[in-house]
Amino acid sequence: MIHFSKAVSAMVLALGMVGSASAAYPEAQPVKVLVGYTPGGTTDLVARIVAKGLSDELKQSFVVENKPGASNNIAMTDVARAKPDGYTLIVTTIASSVNATLFKKLNYDLKKDFSPVALIAKVPNVLVVNPKLPVNNVKELVEYVKKNKDKATYASSGIGSSQFLCGEQLNQDADTQILHVPFKGSAPGLTAVMAGDVLMEFDNMPSAWPFISSGKLKALAVTSKEKSAVAPQLPTMIESGFKDFDISSWFGVLAPAGMPKEDVELLNKAILKVVAKPEVQKQLADQGAIPQNMTPEQFGSFINDEVDRWGALITKLGVSAN
Incomplete structure (x- = not known):
C-alpha cells in the first residue's frame, strides 16, 4: 500500500510537470x-x-x-x-x-x-546636408558633388545599412563617386554632417527629423515612392529625377x-x-x-x-x- 501511494504521488507530480511544460504560449x-x-x-x-x-x-x-x-x-x-x-x-x-x-x-x-x-x-530615409551647403534640391547637390569631388562624402551606419544602399544607389543613378564614410550608428553620422565633416547622409526619418525641425540639418528629399506624412513638403527621390529610387x-x-x-x-x-x-x-x-x-x-x-x-x-x- 505504501508503494502504491508513492507511485500515485510520482504520477501526480509527473502529470503536473507535463501540464506546466505545455502551458499555452x-x-x-x-x-x-x-x-x-x-x-x-x-x-x-x-x-x-x-x-x-x-x-x-x-x-x-x-x-x-x-x-x-x-x-x-x-x-x-x-x-x-x-x-x-x-x-x-x-x-x-x-x-x-x-x-x-x-x-x-x-x-x-x-x-x-x-x-x-x-x-x-x-x-523612408531622408537625404540631409549641412544647412550651410549652397544647395536646395537633389539636382543642385549632384551638380555640387561633381564640381567638388574632394568634398563628396556620405555617412552611414555601416556597409549593408539602408543609408549605405541609398548612397550607392545615388552613385549609380547620378554617375557620381561619393565616398562612403561608415560610422558606428546613424547618430554619429548625423553629427558629422552637422559639423561639416561629411557632406551628406541618407538617414531614417525618425533619427533625422528632430535635427531637421531644429534647423541643424537641411532635408532635400525622401527615398520612398510615396511622400512622407511627416514631411509632405519634401519631394521624393523619384520626383527629383531618379525614376527607380525607392528604398x-x-x-x-x-x-x-x-x-x-x-x-x-x-x-x-x-x-x-x-x-x-x-x-x-x-x-x-x-x-x-x-x-x-x-x-x-x-x-x-x-x-x-x-x-x-x-x-x-x-x-x-x-x-x-x-
Missing part, C-alpha cells in the same frame, strides 16, 4: 526580444513600441534586449541558435536581407534558420526556425492587432513609420524578394564585409 515565461543595435535608434524605438503592445495584449512581459554588433549579425546568430519555442525573438531590419549577400561567411542562413512572424513597418528601411519580427505554426500565427495576429491600434499608429507615424499588414507567409516571401533585390546590387557593386 506565451504563458510559461517572459519573451526576450533582441535588437541588434544600440538603444535610441529607430529599430530600438519600433521594438519597444511593439513589445509594450504585446505585453498588454498577451498578458506576458516582452522584454527588449539590445545586443549590437557586426551589422546586426550577433543578435541574429543568437536567435537562429535559440530554442524554437517563441521565447526568443528579434526585431530585425533591411540590413539582414543585405547581409545575406554582403557577408560571405555568416553563422546563420536568413532563409532557412528563422520563422518569419510579422512585418511591422517601413520607414525604405523595414522592421519585422523573426523567431527561430521550427517555432510551432500555431504560435507563429498567434504572435502575428497579436502584432497586427497592436500595430492597428490608433495610439500605436500615431507613435509609429511620429517616427515616420508606415505600418504594415502581412501574414507570416507573405513576410517570408517579402524577405526572399529583398534578399534577391539587394543581393543583385551588392554583387554589382562588388563589395564584401568579410
